[in-house]
Amino acid sequence: MTHPHSIPDTxxxxxxxSAASPPPLPDDLRTHLTPPARDWLxxxxxxxxxxxxxxxxxxxxEARRRCGPVHADAARILILRAAGPAPADLARVYHRGTxxxxxxxxxxxxxxxxxxxxxxxxxxxxxxxxxxxxEAAVGPYAARHLTPHLWRHAILKCLFTxxxxxxxxxxxxxxHGDTELARMLADFAAERTAAGRPVPEDLHHVLALTDPAAxxxxxxxxxxxxxxx
Numbered sequence: 423m424t425h426p427h428s429i430p431d432t433x434x435x436x437x438x439x440s441a442a443s444p445p446p447l448p449d450d451l452r453t454h455l456t457p458p459a460r461d462w463l464x465x466x467x468x469x470x471x472x473x474x475x476x477x478x479x480x481x482x483x484e485a486r487r488r489c490g491p492v493h494a495d496a497a498r499i500l501i502l503r504a505a506g507p508a509p510a511d512l513a514r515v516y517h518r519g520t521x522x523x524x525x526x527x528x529x530x531x532x533x534x535x536x537x538x539x540x541x542x543x544x545x546x547x548x549x550x551x552x553x554x555x556x557e558a559a560v561g562p563y564a565a566r567h568l569t570p571h572l573w574r575h576a577i578l579k580c581l582f583t584x585x586x587x588x589x590x591x592x593x594x595x596x597x598h599g600d601t602e603l604a605r606m607l608a609d610f611a612a613e614r615t616a617a618g619r620p621v622p623e624d625l626h627h628v629l630a631l632t633d634p635a636a637x638x639x640x641x642x643x644x645x646x647x648x649x650x651x
Contacts, residue, residue, distance in 0.1 A: 448496070451493060451496050451497075451500075454492075454493060455489060455493060458488075459488055459489045459490065459493070462484075462488045462489070463488070463489060463497050463500070463501075466478070466481040466484075466485075466488075466497075466501055466504075467500060467501060467504045468504075469481065470501050470502075470504035470505040471504045471505070471506075478501050478502075478504070478505040478507075479515060481501050482498050482501055482502070482515065482519070482523050482526065483520075483523070485497040485498045485501070485522075486522065494522065495522070495525065495526060495529070498522070498523065498526035498530075499526050499529050499530050499533075502526060502527065502530040502533075502534065503530060503533050503534065506534065507534065509535055509539040509540050512527050512530075512531070512534065512535070512540060512543070513540070513542070513543060515527055516528075516543050516546075521552060521554070521555060524543075524547070524555060524558075525554055525555055525558040527543065528543065528544065528547055528555070528558035528559050528561065528563070529558050529561060531543070531544070531561075531563035532561065532562040532563040532566070535563070537567075538567040540563070541567055541568065544559050544563060544564050544567075544568065545572065547559035548560075548572070548575070548576050548579055551583055553583050553584060553585050556579060556580065556583060556585050557585050557589045559576070560576055560580065560585070560589060560590045560591065561589075561591050562591045562592070564576065564591065565590075565591035565592035565595075565596065566592075570596075570600070570602070573596060574600070574602065574603045574606055576590075577590065577593075577597075577603065577607075577628060578606060578607075578610060580624075581607075581610065581622045581624055581625050581628075582610075584622070586624065587624040587627060587628055593628070593631065594631050597628055597631035597632050598631060598632070598634070598636070599632065599633075599634035600632050601632065601634070603628070603632050604629060604632040604633075607625055607628060607629045607632070608629070610625065611625055611629075
């Protein structure tokens, strides 16, 4: 499974950024692109930053052909960040786009939307069984904004579909001391056992994280929600 290149996971600013200049290409992406692909992406980022019209949406659709399937995700995220679209524009791209474009929107949310306005996109992705879309949905944006109830169900969805919980942003911080999540995990494990199905190994890991006596783990990114039963 491929993942976007190491684009710094900086939180979104307090307002949608004005698209004044494109973000620089991460060094690891630049070194892996062919010269034509690098030139195309440089131009696509400049266009996205300079034009408020939907030129950048066309570039999202071209990314795979221009940059190749391995690098297309990172290219799309950079284009979205350069364009700085409003939540309504992100929602339009998400609902009209391909699975690849939807995944890019989800990955770009923490860079573009400071508040919970785009949570419906995360919730939509969590209703699918597309594991790559689910993996994108449980990133830093979901960690900052999903309610405890929805976040717990997102964890169960990962366990059910086989998405590694290592992909869940701020897992340790949000799971720590969450007795309701512990109860849900125990019920899930009991149901699997009764049905003669194996219990995912990741379940035991998450269950250990819910122990209120365990030391809280170091976290990265935004502030986790408080717990509720």
